[in-house]
Amino acid sequence: MLTLEQHLEVSAEVANAIATGQPVVALESTIISHGMPYPKNVETALKVEQIIRDNGAIPATIAILQGKLVVGLSCEQIEYLGKTGSDVIKTSRRDIPYIVSQQKDGATTVASTMILAEMAGIKVFATGGIGGVHREAETTMDISADLQELASTSVAVICAGVKSILDIGLTLEYLETYGVPVMGYQTKDMPAFYTQQSGFEVDYQLDTPEQIAQCLHAKWQLALEGGAVIANPIPEAYSMDAKAIEKTIEEALKDMQEQGVSGKQSTPFLLARIAKVTEGKSLEANIQLVYNNAALGAKIAKELCAQ
Numbered sequence: 001m002l003t004l005e006q007h008l009e010v011s012a013e014v015a016n017a018i019a020t021g022q023p024v025v026a027l028e029s030t031i032i033s034h035g036m037p038y039p040k041n042v043e044t045a046l047k048v049e050q051i052i053r054d055n056g057a058i059p060a061t062i063a064i065l066q067g068k069l070v071v072g073l074s075c076e077q078i079e080y081l082g083k084t085g086s087d088v089i090k091t092s093r094r095d096i097p098y099i100v101s102q103q104k105d106g107a108t109t110v111a112s113t114m115i116l117a118e119m120a121g122i123k124v125f126a127t128g129g130i131g132g133v134h135r136e137a138e139t140t141m142d143i144s145a146d147l148q149e150l151a152s153t154s155v156a157v158i159c160a161g162v163k164s165i166l167d168i169g170l171t172l173e174y175l176e177t178y179g180v181p182v183m184g185y186q187t188k189d190m191p192a193f194y195t196q197q198s199g200f201e202v203d204y205q206l207d208t209p210e211q212i213a214q215c216l217h218a219k220w221q222l223a224l225e226g227g228a229v230i231a232n233p234i235p236e237a238y239s240m241d242a243k244a245i246e247k248t249i250e251e252a253l254k255d256m257q258e259q260g261v262s263g264k265q266s267t268p269f270l271l272a273r274i275a276k277v278t279e280g281k282s283l284e285a286n287i288q289l290v291y292n293n294a295a296l297g298a299k300i301a302k303e304l305c306a307q
């Protein structure tokens with residue numbers, strides 16, 4: 001019987017950083033395999049790691065490779081995931097036992113990246129957007145497992161809000177019900193991924209990485225288990241036209257219904273569709289907001305180490 005430690009493979013650099021109390025930022029791999037096309041996905045993933053280093057922390061990209069829970073992928077492993085793309089299995093919490101036992105490769109979503117980060121002892125995780133409550137969830141019951149994970153796993157997730165392919169209002173209600181704080185970084189408005197504002201408010205505005213770290217520290221010191229959402233708006237220069245993006249999303253949702261796409265295929269389908277219709281403009285916005293989140297993630301991780 002394998003123990004947890006035997007399943008977990010933490011890179012030497014990341015293990016050393018954790019053991020010596022240096023800041024580490026976790027990164028997911030579904031964004032690489034399913035979120036962006038090759039080779040932009042690999043370029044972006046490597047640059048994200050560099051940005052985290054430039055801001056004083058150690059990056060730990062996470063995936064499952066041949067059944068091993070890998071925390072701190074090498075450049076070659078990132079290249080492999082990016083090239084293999086959606087042939088790698090999108091792996092959320094429920095998929096982990098299958099991928100591990102059958103020694104397969106799995107790209108981790110926000111939910112499963114949080115799980116592996118927590119196993120390794122990493123508290124901060126930067127990504128693009130989290131999953132949420134889908135539009136028409138009242139009939140499809142499509143609610144991302146990311147939200148349930150945020151309720152129970154103690155990792156802070158820095159994101160640019162949730163895409164309006166989701167129902168942002170219902171997503172915020174769900175997070176409230178499960179006790180997940182949603183902090184706006186220098187904003188009161190919940191960002192909507194491609195745009196800075198969604199028309200909904202976050203719970204609290206916090207203006208410095210230090211304040212965010214203090215808030216996270218207080219939560220976990222009080223044994224209030226679970227994660228937090230740190231919503232960091234896309235930089236203004238890259239934000240998109242709200243009306244145009246809404247129209248694109250509505251068309252993509254219609255196509256999805258017509259083609260009968262559902263379940264775990266929904267999110268990747270919508271992302272690819274939007275990128276195609278906007279001729280790569282949304283992809284550029286997506287890349288820039290991930291860079292922005294990586295930099296903030298590194299700063300928060302540093303402040304958290306100082307608490």
Ligand code: PSU
Pocket residue numbers: 028030031034035092108109110111128129130131132143144145146163193263264265266267268271
């Ligand atoms: N939202 C994005 N980009 C992404 C994802 C979501 O803007 O790449 C990915 C993340 O890995 C997220 C997952 O955890 O999709 C959610 O999928 P689902 O809705 O099937 O839970």
Ligand code: MN
Pocket residue numbers: 142143144145263264266
């Ligand atoms: Mn879903």
